[in-house]
Amino acid sequence: MAIKEGLRPGGRSARVQESVHTAVRELLQEQERASITVPQIATRAGVTPSTIYRRWGDLAALLADVALARLRPDSEPADTGSLRGDLQAWAEQYLDEMSSEPGRNMMRDVQCSQTPGYCVTILGGQLQAILDRYADSAGPLPSVEHLINLLAAPTVFRVLFSTAPLSVEELHQLIELALAPSLPNPSS
Amino acid sequence: MAIKEGLRPGGRSARVQESVHTAVRELLQEQERASITVPQIATRAGVTPSTIYRRWGDLAALLADVALARLRPDSEPADTGSLRGDLQAWAEQYLDEMSSEPGRNMMRDVQCSQTPGYCVTILGGQLQAILDRYADSAGPLPSVEHLINLLAAPTVFRVLFSTAPLSVEELHQLIELALAPSLPNPSS
Incomplete structure (x- = not known):
């Protein structure tokens, strides 16, 4: 070889x-x-x-790429046998990574890069890989965007702007919300 | 005077x-x-x-304070007569502000400051002021933390890390989700 x-x-x-x-x-x-x-x-x-x-392109983009490569998992997201379990495993690992010092540095570098959208591309790929496992299930699946808004966004926002990161309990509640069937139209 | x-x-x-x-x-x-x-x-x-x-404390904190002062609304959040309407008005204004150039600069400054939690304190105060108006209503109200996770976090995350900001439609869906009654325990 x-x-x-x-x-x-x-x-x-x-x-x-x-x-x-x-x-x-x-x-x-x-x-x-x-x-x-x-x-x-x-x-x-x-x-x-x-x-x-x-x-x-520039130094910031290179630093961001190195940081992303370090955090990008080499393997597929864990396969626990259920969508809820897979999302919990993924979201808990993401929370761990983003709350760490390398995670914070990565977020800073990515914001300075010319392609901050690359970050969402990686996240989206991981979440899509999970959703693809359950494509044949009965009910409708949440969209990747919905999962990013409900799971990735609060995780990152709390690390960057709050005094305390998201708790695992809050994370699990958000997963339930993400898995809930779509809501009816506003009844005012 | x-x-x-x-x-x-x-x-x-x-x-x-x-x-x-x-x-x-x-x-x-x-x-x-x-x-x-x-x-x-x-x-x-x-x-x-x-x-x-x-x-x-330091220059970054001062720049963040100036940026926050510029964006901090002088007035109470708009009072539309309903919780849903107040949250929509607040969230749409927040999305506008954070998608603007001063909004992005502010987020950068706040992250460099020693008190990034101050940002969530301001947001929380505005959302609490809205919730206080409906304290006597029949059903349970969402918590401030829940509103921050579901409305502020996706708004900011998408501005910082995605190629497109949240759409007003997505924002309205997230408001419905935030106003939905709590979910039953996971049925697995």
């Missing part, structure tokens, strides 16, 4: 990404976040600065 | 706040946000830097 790696389609691109990410992670351990520059990263990674600008 | 102003309790404190806020607003119009310093603000406002540090 190892000797064929260089022939794999996308192999060079993947190696550039890996060496640039590694360079950023190393520099973040050695010096202040605010003092890191693109030329410095390029030298460490053995690429030209223009490679970095072409691929990531 | 005017000649008694100096005698009012808190009069000096209010004047310091006003002149410091004015200095910040003027400097923000004249130069880059990142180049503003506390000594500069102090000189413009006619106070010492230590007055500013004592009162606000």
Whole structure:
């Protein structure tokens, strides 16, 4: 396997990404976040600065990509056998991650990047993977957007702007709300 | 009235706040946000830097306070005669404010401040004022925390991390969800 790696389609691109990410992670351990520059990263990674600008756009986007890669789960969301269970497992892990120091740094970096929407794309992909498991179930499923509004948004908002993160009890109540059948029209 | 102003309790404190806020607003119009310093603000406002540090803690907290003061409504939330109507009016105005450039800057400043929880305190006060109007109504009212999770959180999350802000239709659906009676326990 190892000797064929260089022939794999996308192999060079993947190696550039890996060496640039590694360079950023190393520099973040050695010096202040605010003092890191693109030329410095390029030298460490053995690429030209223009490679970095072409691929990531700017430093903030690169930092955000590295932060996202660190938090992006390598595996599928846990499969517990029920939609409620899968959502609980996913939402509890997300709450843990976002309440951590790397999670807060990631949210800061992502906001400064040129593509903050990428964050929702990743979240949406994970939630869609869960929903796809239950596509054949009887009742209608909640939409990905609905789950983002009801689960991801309060989790992040409370970490960023409140004195206390969401409790697991609140999270479970929000999951019930997200799974509830749609409401009738307002009766005023 | 005017000649008694100096005698009012808190009069000096209010004047310091006003002149410091004015200095910040003027400097923000004249130069880059990142180049503003506390000594500069102090000189413009006619106070010492230590007055500013004592009162606000740091520059980020002061910028956040100025941003919050600009967005903090001077008046009570609109009174439309129904809880649903009041929440709709409040939530639509909040969505407008947070989607604006000053709203985004405020959220950035607040996250950098030492008291990000202050933001939720202001929101909570406005929502509590609305709920207080309907304290005598028949059914149970939603809690302030529930309204923040269901209305403020998705509004802010979508502005910061998604490619499109919440639509007014989504906002109205979330209000219905917030007003719905509590759900029974999970039937699994």
